[in-house]
Amino acid sequence: MTLNILFRRAFSDIKQNAGTQTVTTIVVTLSLLIFVFFSFLYFNLERFVGHFGRELGIVVYLKKDLAPDRIPAVFATLQKMEGVKSVTYVSPEEAYYRLESYLKDEVNILDGVEPGFLPPSFELEIDRALFQLTRIKELAEKIARWPEVDKVQYGQEWLHRLEAFSHLTKMVVAAGGVLLLLSAVFVVASTIKLTVYARQEELEILRLVGATNSFIQGPFLIEALLQGLIGSSLAVGIIYAMYTYTKPMLAGSQLLRGLDYQFLPYTFWAPVIGVTTLACIVGTLFSMRRFLKL
């Protein structure tokens, strides 16, 4: 038996059962469409929140009377800490200039004040800050206990609110994603089962004329491969079309200013297509098992 015969039979079946084949492909597309759309939203939400949280860091104020030769040691220790992406030293003079530029027209408030009156400090950028809110809190509390440190600030109040929001979003996304994926697999498996059931008579006749299991299964598996591949590619394609259509509209949005509105990376959608195709093939194999008992 050659692949040529199996493909010929598969394409002949597709032609003869075009209606059922189309319905199964549409079911795959619709199931995947919801999942891909949800993932697309989450992907951009994550980027949005990630961008938003990039400014979220820790400010470590050192004691004013700290010997200057201790500062490099503290700098080195901070750099080595897990989760710390970068450390910037802000000298009292630098802090003073920043304050000056912040006050703008009100700068005369600083008249008579010495440029070195502010304490030296370190600004810590945290890796994926918004997704490590608990880590920020732990780090801040740990650093605060050091003898060289006077005070640690990390935007406690809104950090706690963000923490709660981020936690809830993660839960909703995870639960929703799992449910959608499960329902997609269930719908696809059921549709394939119905397709196989509808062609039970054909399977019976094939067995009667001496067809081997691989001869019977072959075309069904080729059909499942095509349904999975076309169905999932269509779902990804529709979301991509939606993305290209809405991108110019959202480009000027105040909400997204300065942010990247992006399509899902191929490292996400390629495995989705692959896994869906595989799920369709495995689903067909399982659906046919019962009918192939001799």
Added chain:
Amino acid sequence: MLTAETPIISFQGVSKKYPPNHLVMSDVNLEIEKGELVFLTGQSGAGKTTLLRLLFRAELPTSGKIIVDGMDLSSLSRSQVPYLRRKIGVIFQDFKLLSNKSVFENVALSLEVLGLRKEQVKKRVCQVLEGVGLGHKMHQYPPQLSGGEQQRVSIARAVVNRPPIILADEPTGNLDKLRTAEVMLLMHELNARGATILFATHDERLYQDSPGRVLRLESGKVEVVS
């Protein structure tokens, strides 16, 4: 190895019981020689269909041994069953044709499973369809044909791969007198070409003036009628 004297079909002490306790065949011993035409008769429910189903291993006997063309069906693995079925052409009363496939495609199925090339399939299917008088209807679909024509398609499918054994289960049960005569003529032609035919029927007119043995299945036993 099958010799000229070895029967092509052999039942050795075969019993078949359906749960809970319905005995259809009891200690049946039967031998059919190569090239024989055998009529299997008996009332409805006597077990004619069961006997045929045992031969193409759609069912297994409760006890006893069945040998078909040298293959012991009791020890046959699942993967070998398709190869047994390629030696047997089966014709049913209800034709068992695929209505969404053309006459040509229905007949070609038996050759496609053998892995034959497209050209070979086409040549042999056309030959067989011409042989049963349906060469001009090969592109039509079963629902477009009469009952007699559908049965001839079913016969073409059963013989196109030239199996040594043909099992016919009441093949004329749904046909009128004229169509029945056509089918019987085809069966005799096939037998004349060397096929072993086991023909199950309850209609005694079919075997009254026909050559071949007649066996009756009654109360689970096989009796020789003529």
